[in-house]
Amino acid sequence: MTERLIVVSNRIPTDAEPSGGLVVALHDALSEEGGLWIGAHPDPVETPDEDLVDLPGAPYEKKAFRLSEAVVQNYYLGYANSVLWPLCHRRSDLIRYRRAYAEDYLAVNARVARQIARLAGPDDLIWVQDYHFLPLARMLREEGVSARIGLFLHIPFPVLADTSVLPEREALAGWFAAYDLVGLQTRADVARCLEFFRAEPEGEALFDGKTKYRDRVFSIRSFPIGIDVESFAEAAEKEGGGLLVNLGPREDLIIGVDRLDYSKGLPHRFRAFGIFLDQQEAGDRRASFLQIAPPTREDVEAYQEIRDELERLSGWVNGRHAELDWTPIRYIHRTLPRDRLAVLYRTARVGLVTPLIDGMNLVAKEYVAAQNPENPGVLVLSRMAGAAEDMTAALLVNPYDLEDMAVAINTALTMPLEERKRRHEELLATVKRTDITAWRRNYLHALRHVQSTLLAY
Numbered sequence: 001m002t003e004r005l006i007v008v009s010n011r012i013p014t015d016a017e018p019s020g021g022l023v024v025a026l027h028d029a030l031s032e033e034g035g036l037w038i039g040a041h042p043d044p045v046e047t048p049d050e051d052l053v054d055l056p057g058a059p060y061e062k063k064a065f066r067l068s069e070a071v072v073q074n075y076y077l078g079y080a081n082s083v084l085w086p087l088c089h090r091r092s093d094l095i096r097y098r099r100a101y102a103e104d105y106l107a108v109n110a111r112v113a114r115q116i117a118r119l120a121g122p123d124d125l126i127w128v129q130d131y132h133f134l135p136l137a138r139m140l141r142e143e144g145v146s147a148r149i150g151l152f153l154h155i156p157f158p159v160l161a162d163t164s165v166l167p168e169r170e171a172l173a174g175w176f177a178a179y180d181l182v183g184l185q186t187r188a189d190v191a192r193c194l195e196f197f198r199a200e201p202e203g204e205a206l207f208d209g210k211t212k213y214r215d216r217v218f219s220i221r222s223f224p225i226g227i228d229v230e231s232f233a234e235a236a237e238k239e240g241g242g243l244l245v246n247l248g249p250r251e252d253l254i255i256g257v258d259r260l261d262y263s264k265g266l267p268h269r270f271r272a273f274g275i276f277l278d279q280q281e282a283g284d285r286r287a288s289f290l291q292i293a294p295p296t297r298e299d300v301e302a303y304q305e306i307r308d309e310l311e312r313l314s315g316w317v318n319g320r321h322a323e324l325d326w327t328p329i330r331y332i333h334r335t336l337p338r339d340r341l342a343v344l345y346r347t348a349r350v351g352l353v354t355p356l357i358d359g360m361n362l363v364a365k366e367y368v369a370a371q372n373p374e375n376p377g378v379l380v381l382s383r384m385a386g387a388a389e390d391m392t393a394a395l396l397v398n399p400y401d402l403e404d405m406a407v408a409i410n411t412a413l414t415m416p417l418e419e420r421k422r423r424h425e426e427l428l429a430t431v432k433r434t435d436i437t438a439w440r441r442n443y444l445h446a447l448r449h450v451q452s453t454l455l456a457y
Contacts (some may be wrong), residue, residue, distance in 0.1 A: 003123045005034070083097055127150050151183065157438035173203065177216045181219050189209065224386065290332060314329045
């Protein structure tokens with residue numbers, strides 16, 4: 001039999017030409033190699049059936065599984081985003097657990113496993129995306145699937161101590177071990193994953209770098225995800241960024257772009273910018289901070305709370321520092337088109353990327369790719385972002401230290417041109433080396449050549 005690539009993700013593009021870094025990378029992989037993409041249908045139905053639904057309009061097969069609104073609430077907003085997301089982002093205090101969440105999460109994975117088992121051959125490659133499908137490989141093995149199966153986890157691997165709060169903690173090791181390849185964003189994530197298995201009585205680190213759990217041997221490796229550097233740089237070269245935000249002649253732009261999520265450290269960032277403004281003297285150039293924070297998961301309580309906090313903080317900072325012709329914080333709670341973001345990145349003297357924890361953070365890479373090499377801006381980057389592991393030429397900050405961030409903002413705005421150019425050149429080389437094409441090709445190469453011991457179910 002010939003090899004076929006099967007990609008599984010919660011999100012599946014319904015347009016013929018998808019947008020967004022990850023979906024474009026997967027679209028390109030399937031367009032090049034052929035295969036099948038399976039994901040959740042965007043429109044809930046009252047009574048989902050067992051069969052996958054064909055989605056036309058792509059040079060490869062696309063099929064969707066249907067979900068009811070109640071299952072979306074439990075599987076997606078419940079277990080995936082109110083249990084696993086805070087667990088992996090070191091906010092176990094925000095976990096909201098209900099038994100129905102786990103029941104529907106496991107039921108969705110079991111149904112998808114049955115659907116894939118009817119389609120997959122022994123020579124296929126099954127590439128599973130993210131935390132929505134942690135138990136999928138285990139369930140596929142139980143269905144008799146012997147194909148190579150890889151997981152790529154886009155968010156941080158959880159800290160060992162935090163995993164004990166998960167009611168399904170004892171099943172977690174078996175979920176990961178059923179994969180042939182576990183792909184993680186960073187070397188630090190790999191270290192946490194290895195620590196997790198070393199703590200298992202039946203886990204063992206082997207001399208060849210692989211991991212053994214019970215009767216199964218598998219690989220854990222890092223594959224830092226990237227962006228389409230050339231297309232983003234091209235989009236950024238259009239003029240008019242200053243006009244978009246109406247910058248004055250003695251005004252600099254600082255930009256932050258993040259989904260509205262508690263892991264992004266936005267309240268800390270607003271407070272740090274307020275401290276920076278407190279330290280400015282009369283006659284200094286004005287700095288305007290543009291924070292774009294599109295809504296996400298608004299039905300989850302923790303996200304409603306962060307939205308209210310940001311609205312209070314932006315009002316507080318602006319009330320203290322605004323002038324008749326100047327508003328220090330410009331807070332936009334909606335999505336902006338990618339091309340417009342690229343132009344704004346290029347206009348900004350500072351890119352402020354300061355998450356409390358992040359798997360990678362592609363905004364950091366987009367900001368670098370968008371800069372004018374002859375007059376680049378400066379990236380201020382949290383040490384807690386996965387991107388900081390390789391993007392060491394950024395101004396690295398502790399996102400919990402507000403004074404540290406305030407100093408870094410001032411340093412970035414006053415940095416001499418030659419230092420800005422040197423830092424940008426080094427950062428751009430890193431961004432190009434780890435672009436989105438290299439990520440998918442490296443992962444698929446590793447999955448094709450992985451050798452593992454299959455557990456007898």
